[in-house]
Amino acid sequence: MTFTTPTPPQIEAAYAVARERYAALGVDTEAAMATLAAVSISLHCWQGDDVGGFENPGAPLEGGIAATGNYPGKARNADELRSDLDLVYRLLPGRHRLNLHAIYAETGGAKVGRDELRPEHFAAWLDWAKAGGHGIDFNPTCFSHPLAADGLTLAHPDPAIRRFWIDHCIACRRIGAHFGRALGTPCITNIWIPDGMKDTPVDRLGPRQRLRESLDTILAEPLDPAHNCDAVEAKLFGIGSESYVVGSHEFYLGYAINRPGLILCLDTGHFHPTELVSDKISSVLLYVRDILLHVSRGVRWDSDHVVTLSDETQAIMQEVVRGGFLPRTHIGLDFFDASINRIAAWTIGARNALRALLLALLEPTDRLRELELIGDTTARLALLEELKGMPWGAVWDVYCYRHDVPVGASFLNEVRRYEADVLAARRP
Ligand code: RNT
Numbered sequence: 001m002t003f004t005t006p007t008p009p010q011i012e013a014a015y016a017v018a019r020e021r022y023a024a025l026g027v028d029t030e031a032a033m034a035t036l037a038a039v040s041i042s043l044h045c046w047q048g049d050d051v052g053g054f055e056n057p058g059a060p061l062e063g064g065i066a067a068t069g070n071y072p073g074k075a076r077n078a079d080e081l082r083s084d085l086d087l088v089y090r091l092l093p094g095r096h097r098l099n100l101h102a103i104y105a106e107t108g109g110a111k112v113g114r115d116e117l118r119p120e121h122f123a124a125w126l127d128w129a130k131a132g133g134h135g136i137d138f139n140p141t142c143f144s145h146p147l148a149a150d151g152l153t154l155a156h157p158d159p160a161i162r163r164f165w166i167d168h169c170i171a172c173r174r175i176g177a178h179f180g181r182a183l184g185t186p187c188i189t190n191i192w193i194p195d196g197m198k199d200t201p202v203d204r205l206g207p208r209q210r211l212r213e214s215l216d217t218i219l220a221e222p223l224d225p226a227h228n229c230d231a232v233e234a235k236l237f238g239i240g241s242e243s244y245v246v247g248s249h250e251f252y253l254g255y256a257i258n259r260p261g262l263i264l265c266l267d268t269g270h271f272h273p274t275e276l277v278s279d280k281i282s283s284v285l286l287y288v289r290d291i292l293l294h295v296s297r298g299v300r301w302d303s304d305h306v307v308t309l310s311d312e313t314q315a316i317m318q319e320v321v322r323g324g325f326l327p328r329t330h331i332g333l334d335f336f337d338a339s340i341n342r343i344a345a346w347t348i349g350a351r352n353a354l355r356a357l358l359l360a361l362l363e364p365t366d367r368l369r370e371l372e373l374i375g376d377t378t379a380r381l382a383l384l385e386e387l388k389g390m391p392w393g394a395v396w397d398v399y400c401y402r403h404d405v406p407v408g409a410s411f412l413n414e415v416r417r418y419e420a421d422v423l424a425a426r427r428p
Pocket residue numbers: 046051065101139192233235267294302334
């Protein structure tokens with residue numbers, strides 16, 4: 001099935017109507033689009049190859065996370081992954097960043113320990129990012145490794161194992177600073193570790209003390225925040241760490257509050273199903289300078305489904321916009337669906353994050369706030385519900401059109417073409 005696009009005159013005509021409708025509510029659609037254009041989403045490289053990386057091709061994904069599905073055509077090496085990413089970026093309006101993991105190093109076949117990784121192992125990524133105008137963010141990979149086999153890394157009781165992971169994280173911060181310096185935009189180096197226990201531990205405190213000490217050591221070296229900024233990511237549970245996770249939300253929130261400038265990462269899939277990241281943002285940003293979002297879609301467990309335009313995705317972006325938090329919020333994506341075309345997965349998820357953000361920017365927040373302040377909760381509800389039917393899709397279409405990317409579902413035509421021309425030739 002081929003998807004057709006509206007013609008430019010149709011796009012413009014629909015937009016003219018939408019612009020008037022929004023203007024009547026006091027919303028400036030041009031200003032909303034200008035704000036949106038300044039936002040760079042960090043596209044996670046790991047959707048392209050099911051979090052495999054190139055360190056040890058075929059090695060299983062470990063660390064309490066899992067990618068399910070075996071859709072054909074996954075990237076087998078860095079060149080393929082970059083080529084796939086190039087297509088995704090061409091299908092997204094705006095200029096966006098890349099979020100890289102340490103296992104995506106290119107060592108030219110040489111075995112390089114993760115504690116010995118250096119900027120030169122990412123030279124090809126850097127050149128490519130420079131050419132494409134992408135900032136880079138980075139992550140130590142503290143999973144899928146023999147020294148993480150028992151599910152503990154920075155909190156491991158064995159000081160030698162702990163030291164290995166500390167050195168890996170130190171190496172990653174330096175690589176991050178190198179990216180930031182070279183690209184002129186700070187790299188966010190985000191630490192997530194899988195450490196936890198399958199069954200109820202006796203000692204919940206010891207591992208947390210060790211993790212705190214490890215983090216102190218990792219972060220001891222001062223790096224210019226214009227080059228590298230550090231983030232930490234909490235989690236409720238993982239596969240095999242159902243009973244206890246060392247780096248819980250409270251652990252990292254407390255740690256970040258005590259370390260000025262440290263960014264707190266909130267992953268949408270890392271909390272109780274009834275607990276919402278949208279409700280945490282305004283609390284966290286009272287005490288922490290910046291947040292990093294891992295926009296994902298948790299389904300029952302931290303299953304990392306492709307981001308949809310769900311109520312929660314919208315609520316998160318509303319909170320970011322309503323609070324004036326855009327300058328303090330770094331938006332990254334984190335999902336890995338191996339059951340559908342991976343390039344479509346990336347594109348659908350990223351476009352939905354952008355659409356949710358646009359919707360939030362098209363809200364007459366001042367009016368809603370006024371109604372709330374005078375206690376007119378009837379009108380607040382009425383207006384909020386009416387907004388759902390406003391012609392925001394016409395604004396999104398013109399935004400895509402102006403950025404020279406496919407309008408509507410027609411982006412899928414290009415994905416299908418690439419699938420036939422490029423992906424189909426890839427054998428595992
Ligand atoms: C895992 C975390 C983490 C990873 C990536 C691959 O639960 O969400 O962010 O998904 O580092």
